[in-house]
Amino acid sequence: MKRVTQSDVAAMAGVSTAVVSAVISPKPGKTIRVGEEAEKRVRAAMETLGYAPDVVAQSLAGGKRNIIGVFTYEAIFPSDSENFFYPFLLGIERGAMKLGQDLLLFTSSSLEKGPRSIFPGGANRMGVADGAILLGEEPDKRELKRLYDTGFPFVTIGRRDTVKAELNWVAADYAAAVADVVKRCAALGHRKLKFVGATKVREQNIDRERGFMGRQAEDLTLSVERCETDDINGEWLRRCLDDGYTVVLTETFKHAVALECQVAAMHGSVPQTISIVALASPLTRPADVERWTRISVPREEMGEVAVRNLIAQIRSPENTPIKTTLPCGFVPGSTLQAI
Amino acid sequence: MKRVTQSDVAAMAGVSTAVVSAVISPKPGKTIRVGEEAEKRVRAAMETLGYAPDVVAQSLAGGKRNIIGVFTYEAIFPSDSENFFYPFLLGIERGAMKLGQDLLLFTSSSLEKGPRSIFPGGANRMGVADGAILLGEEPDKRELKRLYDTGFPFVTIGRRDTVKAELNWVAADYAAAVADVVKRCAALGHRKLKFVGATKVREQNIDRERGFMGRQAEDLTLSVERCETDDINGEWLRRCLDDGYTVVLTETFKHAVALECQVAAMHGSVPQTISIVALASPLTRPADVERWTRISVPREEMGEVAVRNLIAQIRSPENTPIKTTLPCGFVPGSTLQAI
DNA sequence: CTGAAAGCGCTTACAG
DNA sequence: CTGAAAGCGCTTACAG
Numbered sequence: 150m151k152r153v154t155q156s157d158v159a160a161m162a163g164v165s166t167a168v169v170s171a172v173i174s175p176k177p178g179k180t181i182r183v184g185e186e187a188e189k190r191v192r193a194a195m196e197t198l199g200y201a202p203d204v205v206a207q208s209l210a211g212g213k214r215n216i217i218g219v220f221t222y223e224a225i226f227p228s229d230s231e232n233f234f235y236p237f238l239l240g241i242e243r244g245a246m247k248l249g250q251d252l253l254l255f256t257s258s259s260l261e262k263g264p265r266s267i268f269p270g271g272a273n274r275m276g277v278a279d280g281a282i283l284l285g286e287e288p289d290k291r292e293l294k295r296l297y298d299t300g301f302p303f304v305t306i307g308r309r310d311t312v313k314a315e316l317n318w319v320a321a322d323y324a325a326a327v328a329d330v331v332k333r334c335a336a337l338g339h340r341k342l343k344f345v346g347a348t349k350v351r352e353q354n355i356d357r358e359r360g361f362m363g364r365q366a367e368d369l370t371l372s373v374e375r376c377e378t379d380d381i382n383g384e385w386l387r388r389c390l391d392d393g394y395t396v397v398l399t400e401t402f403k404h405a406v407a408l409e410c411q412v413a414a415m416h417g418s419v420p421q422t423i424s425i426v427a428l429a430s431p432l433t434r435p436a437d438v439e440r441w442t443r444i445s446v447p448r449e450e451m452g453e454v455a456v457r458n459l460i461a462q463i464r465s466p467e468n469t470p471i472k473t474t475l476p477c478g479f480v481p482g483s484t485l486q487a488i
Numbered sequence: 489m490k491r492v493t494q495s496d497v498a499a500m501a502g503v504s505t506a507v508v509s510a511v512i513s514p515k516p517g518k519t520i521r522v523g524e525e526a527e528k529r530v531r532a533a534m535e536t537l538g539y540a541p542d543v544v545a546q547s548l549a550g551g552k553r554n555i556i557g558v559f560t561y562e563a564i565f566p567s568d569s570e571n572f573f574y575p576f577l578l579g580i581e582r583g584a585m586k587l588g589q590d591l592l593l594f595t596s597s598s599l600e601k602g603p604r605s606i607f608p609g610g611a612n613r614m615g616v617a618d619g620a621i622l623l624g625e626e627p628d629k630r631e632l633k634r635l636y637d638t639g640f641p642f643v644t645i646g647r648r649d650t651v652k653a654e655l656n657w658v659a660a661d662y663a664a665a666v667a668d669v670v671k672r673c674a675a676l677g678h679r680k681l682k683f684v685g686a687t688k689v690r691e692q693n694i695d696r697e698r699g700f701m702g703r704q705a706e707d708l709t710l711s712v713e714r715c716e717t718d719d720i721n722g723e724w725l726r727r728c729l730d731d732g733y734t735v736v737l738t739e740t741f742k743h744a745v746a747l748e749c750q751v752a753a754m755h756g757s758v759p760q761t762i763s764i765v766a767l768a769s770p771l772t773r774p775a776d777v778e779r780w781t782r783i784s785v786p787r788e789e790m791g792e793v794a795v796r797n798l799i800a801q802i803r804s805p806e807n808t809p810i811k812t813t814l815p816c817g818f819v820p821g822s823t824l825q826a827i
Numbered sequence: 828c829t830g831a832a833a834g835c836g837c838t839t840a841c842a843g
Numbered sequence: 844c845t846g847a848a849a850g851c852g853c854t855t856a857c858a859g
Contacts (some may be wrong), residue, residue: 154852165830170854184828194612204616206852208544209835215596225586226578235574239565245595246563251613254591256584257554274590275557276491277543277616493836504846510839523844547838548851 218278240452326477327360346400442482557617580792665816666699685739781821
């Protein structure tokens with residue numbers, strides 16, 4: 150079972166291995182060109198010999214290997230919690246299929262517990278891949294900078310602001326999505342809208358808030374508040390209603406649920422007592438989420454585009470970083486009413 | 489950003505690259521041994537230089553690369569159907585983590601539609617990995633034989649009977665699980681039990697049937713029938729009851745549901761009219777499946793063991809194939825009653 | 828248009 | 844116990 154190599158093909162076609170190499174991986178600025186006749190012979194030889202290039206050797210020799218890495222800071226396939234990564238993975242797989250790439254999941258670089266780290270060891274392992282897609286929240290953003298400094302191509306899922314490093318990323322357009330929600334609320338007659346968000350402020354939270362405050366207008370009163378879900382108690386709701394807010398935009402589902410609980414506790418109901426719009430997309434789709442008026446995040450598409458952008462960066466490293474924002478959707482539910 | 493290589497380390501430690509190689513990958517029957525002093529110097533040099541071996545080069549040179557491939561005939565992350573592979577993947581990831589392996593998903597070898605094939609091209613791509621885990625039903629079993637002939641180590645999830653090839657596999661012990669179900673039914677007073685299975689008979693179906701018929705005894709009447717779910721109609725049920733069967737063991741949930749439908753159609757109910765036990769495990773766990781008396785399949789564990797066995801085969805290729813069966817569980821529901 | 832040669836970073840007999 | 848050398852299968856300047 151000896152492997153058929155390039156030199157076998159070259160011998161059969163009566164050319165040198167360099168010619169075979171040129172045939173199997175045609176490059177624009179190639180220093181070597183092949184005649185039609187020679188190419189025909191090479192292809193015929195490849196056919197009869199059943200030759201296929203050895204990716205490992207191609208890789209070592211500096212060629213492309215058609216493998217893209219997928220790195221996550223937590224387990225990719227969690228059992229206990231919702232599978233946050235699944236929809237992204239789905240899109241990534243589709244993108245990889247379309248572009249003829251294999252996917253390398255970096256599972257080795259993780260301790261059994263605790264967050265993974267790209268370094269040390271990880272970065273070296275990544276070297277097998279042509280580039281990588283980074284998923285999930287990084288516990289330490291300096292790692293991104295450090296990876297960036299190595300020159301290894303990668304794209305993050307989710308916008309990333311980094312000092313002294315222009316990163317490739319694919320993100321959902323939360324700003325536009327939230328602005329759209331505000332517009333819809335206004336069209337339904339709402340004049341006082343409250344935004345309740347998480348206390349942990351990352352890029353996507355900033356984007357949502359920006360989209361919200363960007364709709365500031367004469368006839369609208371917008372206020373932003375960030376708090377834990379525990380802080381949304383009876384008093385909080387009382388104050389909210391007394392202040393005249395008719396709709397609350399919550400950054401997470403947890404906030405939305407906490408709020409609805411309080412409404413129920415005071416024998417009110419949503420959206421009669423107050424309207425609620427969730428500025429997030431749930432991971433699973435149990436029956437209960439359908440009723441919520443909310444935005445949808447194009448997770449699968451983000452994964453697919455991430456692959457596409459990554460390949461583009463690998464092929465043309467001189468490119469400026471690619472930053473893609475994808476539009477979110479508005480999902481009408483029954484928690485927002487006109488007033 | 490030049491990569492730190494083995495020779496950098498060797499130079500700093502004042503030894504040859506062979507010694508460094510011996511230090512980073514100690515092998516039992518190594519032709520080269522390293523002195524304590526030298527090893528210490530090498531480790532120190534590796535430390536200060538931040539050296540980590542290049543897996544690609546290791547691979548080309550014939551060393552191990554700590555990458556295991558995962559091949560599926562269909563998309564690994566399906567969007568439309570239930571994710572059949574997820575629980576296995578979860579176990580595989582856990583196993584890979586524990587054993588310091590990365591996971592390479594072969595997504596490139598698939599056309600956009602139609603089943604994937606290991607050949608051609610695929611086998612070459614697999615070469616990057618040390619071995620592979622094969623998931624899902626193969627449309628053409630000859631491919632397994634062919635892959636086996638290449639000498640590439642792999643293990644399948646699910647038992648595989650192949651002519652002239654002893655394969656490594658990890659399977660659920662359906663035979664024992666079904667035998668156990670029969671025993672439980674008998675203990676509850678059932679004397680006439682019917683087994684209804686899928687018409688497509690693969691290894692796991694054979695195992696179930698074997699487990700069933702293996703409990704044949706004087707005081708038990710056991711009968712096996714294979715049919716489409718459509719064939720389970722009113723007449724079928726009538727006959728079943730007339731014949732005196734008091735419990736039906738169904739190979740799939742679909743069969744179980746079809747049967748229950750017919751029971752309902754004749755204004756009966758399960759388990760009053762007849763008991764049902766599903767000899768399968770659902771992929772998702774919606775509220776509705778909980779009530780079924782059924783067996784559970786240790787999918788995660790199967791994935792984890794598959795990794796472990798694969799690594800064992802990679803390390804000792806002279807081993808005989810490893811065939812592991814893992815016990816299933818019995819999940820009491822409310823569709824089986826004593827009579 | 829094509830060949831001979833070096834080199835990618837490792838591992839592994841083969842000599843000392 | 845350790846070094847020099849060949850080789851894994853490719854790609855890529857460098858010469859023709």
